[in-house]
Amino acid sequence: MFNLQNYSTQNIKNDLLSGALVAVALVPEAIAFSFIAGVSPIVGLYGAFIIGLITALIGGKPGMISGATGSVAVVFVSLGIAVSNLYPELDREGLSMMVLHYILLTSIIAGVIQIAIGLFKMGKFIRLVPQPALFGFVNGLAIVIAMAQLPFLAPAEMAQYGNNWIDILSASFSEHYIMYIIVVATMLTMHFLPKVSKAVPAGLVAIIVITLITYFMHIDTKVVGDLADLSNVSMPGFVMPDMSLFTWESMKIILPTAVIVALVGLIESLLTLSVLDEMGGKRGSGNQECIALGTGNATSGLFGGMAGCAMIGQSVINFTSGGLGRLSSFTAAVLLIILVVNFSHIIAVIPVAVLVGIMFMVSIGTFEFSSLSRIRHMPRADAFVLVAVTVITVLEDLAVAVIAGIIISALVFAWKHAKILSRSFTTPEGKKIYELDGPLFFASVTSFNEQFDVANDPEEVVIDFRKARVMDSSGTEAIDALTEKYQNAGKKLTLRHLSEDCKKVLRTAGPFCTYEEDDPTYKVATNI
Numbered sequence: 419m420f421n422l423q424n425y426s427t428q429n430i431k432n433d434l435l436s437g438a439l440v441a442v443a444l445v446p447e448a449i450a451f452s453f454i455a456g457v458s459p460i461v462g463l464y465g466a467f468i469i470g471l472i473t474a475l476i477g478g479k480p481g482m483i484s485g486a487t488g489s490v491a492v493v494f495v496s497l498g499i500a501v502s503n504l505y506p507e508l509d510r511e512g513l514s515m516m517v518l519h520y521i522l523l524t525s526i527i528a529g530v531i532q533i534a535i536g537l538f539k540m541g542k543f544i545r546l547v548p549q550p551a552l553f554g555f556v557n558g559l560a561i562v563i564a565m566a567q568l569p570f571l572a573p574a575e576m577a578q579y580g581n582n583w584i585d586i587l588s589a590s591f592s593e594h595y596i597m598y599i600i601v602v603a604t605m606l607t608m609h610f611l612p613k614v615s616k617a618v619p620a621g622l623v624a625i626i627v628i629t630l631i632t633y634f635m636h637i638d639t640k641v642v643g644d645l646a647d648l649s650n651v652s653m654p655g656f657v658m659p660d661m662s663l664f665t666w667e668s669m670k671i672i673l674p675t676a677v678i679v680a681l682v683g684l685i686e687s688l689l690t691l692s693v694l695d696e697m698g699g700k701r702g703s704g705n706q707e708c709i710a711l712g713t714g715n716a717t718s719g720l721f722g723g724m725a726g727c728a729m730i731g732q733s734v735i736n737f738t739s740g741g742l743g744r745l746s747s748f749t750a751a752v753l754l755i756i757l758v759v760n761f762s763h764i765i766a767v768i769p770v771a772v773l774v775g776i777m778f779m780v781s782i783g784t785f786e787f788s789s790l791s792r793i794r795h796m797p798r799a800d801a802f803v804l805v806a807v808t809v810i811t812v813l814e815d816l817a818v819a820v821i822a823g824i825i826i827s828a829l830v831f832a833w834k835h836a837k838i839l840s841r842s843f844t845t846p847e848g849k850k851i852y853e854l855d856g857p858l859f860f861a862s863v864t865s866f867n868e869q870f871d872v873a874n875d876p877e878e879v880v881i882d883f884r885k886a887r888v889m890d891s892s893g894t895e896a897i898d899a900l901t902e903k904y905q906n907a908g909k910k911l912t913l914r915h916l917s918e919d920c921k922k923v924l925r926t927a928g929p930f931c932t933y934e935e936d937d938p939t940y941k942v943a944t945n946i
Contacts, residue, residue, distance in 0.1 A: 429743060433481075436741030437749025439622040440483055440732050444470070444754050445765055446773050447729070449645050451486045455494040455724060457518050459645075462486040463758050464654045465525075465723030469714035470751030473728075478541075478707030479691045480744045483732040484714065485751075488566065489686050490726050493679050494521055500671045519660040520672060525725035526659065527676035529716025532684055536708030541688060550796065550804040551823030553789040555689055556730075557804075558811025558819060560785035563731050565812070567774045570640065571597060596639045597771040600628055604775025619739035621776045628772050642773075643766025651758045654721040680712075683727035685820050687711050690728035694737055731780045738783060799830040836861035838886060840869040849878040859889035863896045872903045877910060884915040884936075890943045894923045901927035917942070 444466050452462030466485030473484040498517045502508075505516055535541065547555075571594050604624045611620040632639055642648075663672070691702045707728075715725040736746050757765055793801045803826050810819035838856035845851065858866055881900075888894060897913070904911040905926075913931045916924075917938045921931045 430745065432740030433743050433746035434749055435619050435622060436736050436739035437746040438753055439619045439625070439739055440736045440741070440746070440750040441753035441757060442625055442765070442768065443621070443732060443735060443773055443776060444483075444485055444729075444750065445758065446642050446645060446770065447732075448486045448754075449642075451488055451491040451726075452724070455491040455521065456498045457494075457514070457521060457724065459648070460651055461518065461521070461722065461724050462491075463651065463723075463754070464721060465718045465726050467751055467755040467758075468654065468718040468721055468723050469711070469726045470747060470754065472714035472717060473707070473710045474744055474747035474751055475710075476706070476713070477710040477744075477747070478704060479694055479702030481733070481736055481742045481746050482687075482691060482694060482702070482707075482728055483736050483747050483750060484687065484711060484726060484728045485732070486724055486726040487683075487686065487729055488562075489682050490679055491724070493675060493682060494524075494724065497521065497524060497671065497675045500675075504667065504671065519663060520668075521724050522657060522719045522722065523659050523663055524672050524676045524679060525719030525723070526716045527672060528679040528683065528725050529712040529714070529719065531676060531680040532708050532712030532715060534712075535680070535684060536705045536710075536712060539705050541684070541704030541706075541708045546824055547689065547692075547820060548800075548803065548823065548827040550800040551807045551820060551827060552689065552692060553786050553792075554804045554807025554823060555811060555820060556693060556784060556786050557789060558808040559730055560781045561808070561812050563777055563784065564781040567777050570770055570774050571601075594640075594771075596637060597769075597774070600632070600639065600769055600771035601775040601778065603628060604772050605779055608776065608779045616740070621735060621739065621779075624776065625768060625772050629768050632769050633767050640770045641766060642768045642770060645770070648758060648762035648766060651762060653755065653759060654723065656720060657722045659720075679715075679725050683711060683715065683725065684708055686730070687728035689820065690730045690733055693730060694733060697734075697737060698742070730784065731777060734780055734784055735776070799827075799834075803827050803830070832859075832861040835859075837865045838862045838869070842869075844876065847878075848876050849880060850876050851880045851882060853882045853884070854886035856885075857887050857889050858883075858893035858896065860892035863892055866893075866896050867900065870900060872900075872907050872909075875904075875909060878912075879904060879909060880912045880914060882914045887938070887940055888916065888920045888942050891923070894920060894942060898924055898926040901930060 445463070448462035448466040449459040452459045455462070463486075470483060470485045473482065477484070497520055501517050501520050502513055505513060508516060604621075607624040607627075608620040611623060631637070632641075687707055688704050691704060691707055695701050711727060718725060732750075736750065741747070741750075789804060793804060796804070803823050806826060807819045807823040810822050835857050838854060838858055840855065841853045843851055852869065854866075854869070856862065888897070901911055901913075901924075911927075911930050913927055915934065915937055916931050917940045919939075919941045921928055923942055924931065
């Protein structure tokens with residue numbers, strides 16, 4: 419399970435220490451994401467523990483951290499609104515409990531969908547995400563991580579300042595100047611300590627040292643205990659799904675939300691896996707990660723936790739702190755629930771500013787600064803995709819951004835290859851030969867038709883597809899239509915070097931194809 423032959427004393431130490439750092443950092447994030455979803459902090463903490471534990475054991479990338487995340491929590495916001503509209507008669511406590519049951523059932527169904535995607539080997543489709551879109555996703559996520567820390571530093575009565583940012587910053591500094599100092603101290607520790615020694619993760623040192631200082635010096639600053647009451651947390655137990663929710667009205671809300679949760683979770687997890695692959699040089703298994711994440715989400719829903727996915731911020735913290743094996747993510751999950759259940763009073767005194775500083779450094783480390791220099795040398799279309807995905811990630815969400823990046827890249831690709839060229843010449847026997855060059859598909863059909871002069875061509879015409887490739891049914895339809903034009907003009911047409919698969923699809927042009935030893939063997943994508 420842990421590939422023990424690759425473990426040394428140094429590896430075990432790094433995994434344990436980095437896992438401990440991640441476990442502490444997971445607590446406030448799980449609490450914050452629970453608040454976003456509109457449920458008790460316990461729901462997010464249970465989700466972080468269960469999903470993190472299962473993906474640690476059977477996930478597609480050793481050391482990758484999964485748990486309750488903001489991208490999935492945001493989806494549950496719309497679920498809560500729909501439930502409140504469906505049950506207007508419920509009071510606040512009853513509505514909160516009903517929303518929880520909807521979230522748990524949605525998490526279970528989303529997990530089943532993710533398992534099915536993994537079993538059908540559909541995780542490979544993450545390869546469709548182009549490199550500029552991946553850069554845009556990473557940069558946008560780095561900005562989102564940093565922006566998510568700003569509410570901790572905002573003044574308590576921010577509304578009274580309107581849009582006057584000078585007053586907001588002034589009030590923020592006067593209220594939270596201690597937090598600013600702690601944030602800066604944390605960032606400096608994480609930047610300079612690794613230059614001196616990497617024996618212990620710098621983030622863990624910052625948490626321990628600054629927590630001790632603020633506690634024993636009685637420094638007044640916001641701590642984790644101010645975010646939620648963690649005094650009554652116990653180990654998760656089995657929660658039977660509410661069978662009354664299996665109605666048509668309920669399923670009209672749950673099923674679409676489950677599909678969105680499943681897709682958002684898989685996109686973020688598989689992109690995080692790709693980012694870690696690029697950082698470490700070792701390739702993980704996308705399909706295995708789909709199955710592991712689905713198992714984790716379904717189990718989480720059955721034990722009172724919300725769905726989640728991979729956490730790129732925590733994964734990068736773990737990776738850069740030396741946690742490269744399954745033991746690190748396993749330690750993070752187990753230590754998280756131990757801390758929450760048995761040492762909640764210790765977690766409660768950790769300054770929030772320390773965790774904000776750590777996340778700021780994660781944001782800086784996540785951002786692909788090299789993309790800023792590359793963008794000047796990229797094709798304009800790739801640069802546009804990079805910027806567009808970055809902006810959409812910040813303004814909307816990851817799923818929308820990645821899908822938009824894929825669509826834009828596909829359109830750009832189609833436009834670049836929307837031309838097919840030809841070279842024509844006439845043999846001494848009076849036969850005209852067209853030698854085509856380029857892909858023939860829906861975008862290049864117009865260019866293909868423009869290459870031929872049916873009215874003025876001689877009695878015998880040969881079209882050679884040796885350097886061309888028929889990509890889809892639009893291409894085969896174009897060949898059939900051209901053949902019919904030559905037939906109507908009473909001219910003899912011969913088609914050379916088409917694949918066997920292409921010849922079978924052709925209806926009108928089939929009899930005019932030659933069969934030669936060097937015919938290509940590619941397949942044609944067709945919907946007929």
